[in-house]
Amino acid sequence: MHVIYLAGGIASGKSTVARVMKELGAEVIDLDDLSRQALAPWSPIIPKIVEEFGEDVLRSNGLVDREKLAARAFATMERSVTLEEIELPVIDDLLRMSIAKLRDEETAEREKNPDAPEKIVVVEIPLLDRMRGSFDMADEIVGVLCPLPARRARAIQRGMKPGDFDCRREKQPTDFYIRAHANYVFNNIRPMDVFEQQVRDWWKSREEAGWAPVPRGGVHGDVEKA
Numbered sequence: 209m210h211v212i213y214l215a216g217g218i219a220s221g222k223s224t225v226a227r228v229m230k231e232l233g234a235e236v237i238d239l240d241d242l243s244r245q246a247l248a249p250w251s252p253i254i255p256k257i258v259e260e261f262g263e264d265v266l267r268s269n270g271l272v273d274r275e276k277l278a279a280r281a282f283a284t285m286e287r288s289v290t291l292e293e294i295e296l297p298v299i300d301d302l303l304r305m306s307i308a309k310l311r312d313e314e315t316a317e318r319e320k321n322p323d324a325p326e327k328i329v330v331v332e333i334p335l336l337d338r339m340r341g342s343f344d345m346a347d348e349i350v351g352v353l354c355p356l357p358a359r360r361a362r363a364i365q366r367g368m369k370p371g372d373f374d375c376r377r378e379k380q381p382t383d384f385y386i387r388a389h390a391n392y393v394f395n396n397i398r399p400m401d402v403f404e405q406q407v408r409d410w411w412k413s414r415e416e417a418g419w420a421p422v423p424r425g426g427v428h429g430d431v432e433k434a
């Protein structure tokens with residue numbers, strides 16, 4: 209199995225890259241989905257969330273009011289860190305379990321058919337720095353960078369308030385951090401069809417290389433390859 213951490217800030221184009229990779233055969237795990245599971249009504253962290261952010265962040269049906277929680281958590285860096293300290297260990301556990309399950313599936317498939325293809329697993333990560341404790345699970349780290357004005361405009365077009373975009377974006381790792389840890393970076397600066405083709409080309413070259421190990425980190429400047 210080959211695990212790719214796909215890192216990029218809000219509205220940078222991660223889901224677009226992941227969608228193309230899924231079409232090419234990848235299994236995709238999205239940490240935003242795992243974060244939703246972490247806040248499910250039966251989650252053990254719900255009492256702590258209520259204690260820190262107020263009883264009214266829970267709706268009468270037991271579901272977390274995400275808008276209310278976001279307004280309180282992203283109001284300051286300190287509150288945001290509090291939410292992450294509660295949620296990230298659960299997200300990390302869910303990620304490890306998801307990867308272990310895919311590994312078991314791959315083993316079972318190969319017991320039936322020794323020629324079954326290697327699973328390529330793509331993990332969408334909005335906050336790469338917060339996942340540094342689980343870099344051990346990644347065979348490679350790929351970044352998605354996109355100029356801020358385009359990201360902001362696209363997020364707003366999708367219905368996000370400008371202030372909500374800004375207060376999330378400012379808490380996210382910088383492009384410099386992503387370049388420093390990625391072995392490859394996509395610069396999402398071209399029209400959608402061209403960008404999607406860039407992703408297919410990258411996949412093809414990695415597939416032809418047999419997903420060989422790559423040196424970690426150090427993508428600097430306006431280059432796309434390490």
Ligand SMILES: CC(C)(COP(=O)(O)OP(=O)(O)OC[C@H]1O[C@@H](n2cnc3c(N)ncnc32)[C@H](O)[C@@H]1O)[C@@H](O)C(=O)NCCC(=O)NCCS
Pocket residue numbers: 217218219239240243247274275277278281288291292295296299333334335336338339376377379380
């Ligand atoms: C506060 C919550 C409930 C708001 O939910 P909401 O549905 O509005 O947003 P959603 O979860 O879909 O995230 C949308 C985007 O917000 C950004 N975002 C999420 N959490 C954070 C954070 N702690 N800091 C900065 N940006 C964040 C990401 O770019 C993400 O893609 C939710 O974002 C959350 O639980 N965040 C904390 C968990 C976390 O840190 N997740 C990131 C995993 S690396």
Ligand SMILES: Nc1ncnc2c1ncn2[C@@H]1O[C@H](COP(=O)(O)OP(=O)(O)OP(=O)(O)O)[C@@H](O)[C@H]1O
Pocket residue numbers: 216217218219220221222223224225240334362363366396397398399400403
């Ligand atoms: N090259 C591009 N040209 C035009 N639109 C694009 C391009 N790349 C992405 N988009 C659009 O920008 C928006 C954000 O892209 P995407 O959802 O892939 O980003 P993301 O990083 O997954 O976002 P989020 O942080 O919300 O999870 C989407 O509406 C997508 O269709």
